[in-house]
Structures are given as C-alpha cells and as structure tokens.
Amino acid sequence: MIITNNLHKSFGELHVLKGVSEHIEKGEKIVVIGPSGSGKSTFLRCLNLLEVPTQGDIIIEGESITDPKANINKIRQKMGMVFQQFNLFPHLSVLDNIILAPMKIKKIKKDEAVAIAEDLLKKVGLFDKIDSFPGKLSGGQKQRIAIARSLAMSPDIMLFDEPTSALDPEMVGEVLNVMKELADSGMTMVVVTHEMNFAREVGSRLFFMDDGVIAEQGVPAEVFENPQNDRTKEFLRRVQ
C-alpha cells in the first residue's frame, strides 16, 4: 500500500533521511519511535509530500507520488494527516472544519456532508460541540475534531505526527482511545509517537528511527523486550 524506495531528504546541507526503503501493507499500524531530530516527522511528511524527497520514490496504492506528473491533491485525499498542533481552522465552526474539504473537493452536497460530519462527531464523542469554534475547545477535543476532519475525506491511510505530545496528560487518553478505535476498524496507520504503551498495544509493527534510517523494526512487544540494536537499547532505557 505504501512503498518507499531509498528515500532521502536533505534540508540544504543537513542530510535528514538517509535511505528509507519500506513496504507498509494495507491495515498495518506502524508506530515510529526514535530520538528527537532523527527524522520521524520528516519521514511521515514525505509520505504525503508535505516535504519533497530529494531522492528516492514513494508509491502509494501502486501510484508513484514522487513522479512529477502525479496529481498530488488527488493522492492526498486518500491520506489523512493529524498534526501535533491540531491545526484546526479557527475561523470556522467545528462543523465547517469537517465539511469544508468534502464539499470543496469531492463536491458532496451540504446535507450529505453534514450527515457524515455528525456521524464522525458521534464517533469521537463530540457531537455536542458541532457549532462550537476551535478557540473554545480543549486540546484533547481539538485533536479529536482534527481526526474527524481527516476521516471525513474517507482516507485509506492515516498519518499521525505525535498527536498527543501537545496535550495535557489528562487529555492524552481520550485521543488515544479514538485512535485505538480507528485501528480496530482496520485503518492503515502510520503513527509517530512517544506513547510507548500505545505503541505496544496498537502497533502491528514498530520502526525505530535513528539518524535518518530505520535502525531496527519488528513487532513492538518483541522490540521492547529484546532490542537488538545498541541505539535502540539506549533509547528505550532512556524513555522507560
């Protein structure tokens, strides 16, 4: 479903991704961990071309997105992205945040889009906030709305970049629960996270990223119990 082929990314002189070649199958839940600055976000952002790789290919559902002829807007519709800072649209109500993209891109009629939004809001437990503006929501609520907004485009893949890192501790759980439900529904997910329990419980495969490469990978529980790479051992010792 997602194939990266010798992916490299540099910012000027700074070589951040140093050759990532991976296959991610439909329905997998990839969790990405690793030290700060190792390139986790950059890797994730390359997958929907928020960062343009300096070398290598990315193939999503059989289509090369790094090909200059690729229709990137079309491809992005199939991939939702959830950001650490939520990035809700502050000038729009919760409902309008959710229905904007389906209506403008897919040309779905308003009542149909509203029905989708209501359904998603019930799923994330925020139906009563439908007319609120983002400024009036807590961080956890904002992030659940952001997830609902992405899901409204019915993506095949969901990308999460540290979705709970900007949250007060008491709000982390509500967001992780929504993500767990999403995982159970069969969504293909790539999640950069510092939540080791979530990684262990939900992840089907774990990438340990270090210095621009995936230094070690495997079933999360196995990597946690029995890390092979010295850098993985050191990292896990520090975070646990």
Added chain:
Amino acid sequence: MNISQSLGLMVQEFSHSFYLNFIKDDRYMQMVKGLGNTLLISVLAILLGVTFGALAFLLRNSFFLDNSRFKILRGLGKVLKGIGYVYVDVIRATPMVTQLLIIYFVIFASVNINAIFVAVLAFGFNSGAYVSEIFRAGIQSIDNGQMEAGRSLGLSKIQTMAYIIVPQAIKNILPTLANEFIVLIKETAVVGYISVQDLTRGADIIRSLTFEPFLPLVAAAVVYYIIIKFLTLAIAAFERRLRASDDR
C-alpha cells in the same frame, strides 16, 4: 484700557480676520473645493492602490507557476516575481513627491490630461506598493500549519488560500489597510506640486489673497486632524469588533 476692553478688541480683530479669510467673496469655498479633491483623490487612490497591491502581491507570489510542469512557465513565474519585486522596491525607496512629478511631467508630459486623474494614478501606484506589503504581512502572519492542514486534506494551494488563509488574514489586513488610507490622506497634501487644488492648496490660495497665513493654514490642519481622528477612532472600534469575533 481694562481687560474687557482689550478682550473685546481681540474678538473684533479675530472676527474681522475670519471674515476676510473665509466669508468675503465666499473664500471658504476654496477650502471646501480643496477638501473635496483631497477626499476624491484619497478614496480613488486607495481603491487603485488595493488593485495594484493585489496585482503586485500575486506577481510576487506567482506560486501557481512554481510547480508547473513546463520550464517556460516556471521561467515566466520568475520574471513576474522580479517585476513585482522591482515595483515594490523602487516605489518604497523613492519620495512620493518625486514620483508624482515624474508621472505628471515626464510620463504624461506630451498628453493633455486632467491633473486630478494623474494624482489618483500616482497615489494609487504608490500606495499599491505598500498595500502589497500589507497583504504579504497579513498572509505571513497565518501559521504555516494552516496551509499544511489544508493541503493534507487534498485542497489545492489556491483553494487553501481562498478558504483558509485569506479569510483569517483579512482580519489582520483590514485595520492596516485603513491606516494606509489615513497615511494617504495626509500624503495627498503635496498634489499642489502639479497644481491640483486640494485642502492644503485651497488654504494656501486664501493665504495668497489675504496675506494672512495663520487662519487658513491652521484651519486646514484642523480639518485634516478631525477627519483623521474620526477615522482612527472608527478603525479602533472596528478592530475591537474583529477581535470580539475571534473569541467566539
């Protein structure tokens, strides 16, 4: 001579002076006519300025060409950016009066053309450079995460601009734009250089008739002050309302 007598004399002198400068021969009409031109030029120039400003902003952000598949279009994008940059740079680094004189005496030298029209054009062209900077600052003030969120949903860059960035940026842009209008009103006081009768020139005409500079020039200053004070207060009220709509 006691105090009330000398006060009476002062009042008498003032009313005579007032009569001489404003009432006699309907001289106040010089200033009324001038004020009309000041406002006319300012309003038309700000409209033209917004138009030029938007054009310059679009030129400087020819992003719709940046990712074009065709090399020639990407090249064209670079040229357009260059034009926009030079326009803003040159206008902002040269005095308004000089620009006005060049447009009137050099560019329109051989054409018989209404001086007010030239003034509108000159001030609009000048203002456009500043307005384009106002647009740029307004757009830049919006967090980049907004653009990324829009793009990651599958919206195009232009759609994201139209539905997400611009509606938010407008709240920052409108008050600054109104301030630019205020600056413009004051700057138009130099149109006398090309013999347009604005408020300042109207007052100066009275001065040259009565040889009394004090009343007409101070009166002109008072009129400017009132207009600008009024606009400043209106903008402040408007800004408060915009901010109120932010924390709904």
